[in-house]
Amino acid sequence: METIDKVMVIKGKGPSGQEMTARAPIRVAIGNPTLGQKVKIVAGSKVGKPGLREIKKS
């Protein structure tokens, strides 16, 4: 399995107005996070690696 990641920047305002910036290897960010809050993110998608075999013409 292969993980596809994309870097995004999440920016939100804290309780007293200060800005915060978080960088993480994520694909989609949800919500408008404030300081002290946990942020739920989508980690990415996985794509399998198929096995190839050739059948030679007889």
Place this chain on the structure above:
Amino acid sequence: MKVRQTVYASIGDNVFDAALNDIKNNADRLDICSQEPATYTEATSTYTLGNKTSPGFTGPAAGDTSGRKLTVDAISDGSVTGTDTATHVALSDVSETELMVTTALSSSEAVTSGNTFTLTAWDIEIQDPS
């Protein structure tokens, strides 16, 4: 006492399924390629070493890790159209000339034009928020 607020998020299965069904309903050509294609033309012309039209799918269903997954069914009768070493697989929508999915093979394989290829089943999984 300070209480820390926690924000949880979720994405409904129907949202994941809409994306996976877009692949299921529209990906009508699978190519084996000599390197990872970045465009439809690369997948179906520049780097293709063989193809299978109308590949089968199973699902969407619950993901192995989380979320939802779509299984690309095993192929037993793909046509090899070029001679080189195949390293990647691509799924494309022919009518929209759109490259939809690419992935590496579990191991590269030398192929010869005129032969047939088989491919094991593989999954495309979109995971839950974490």
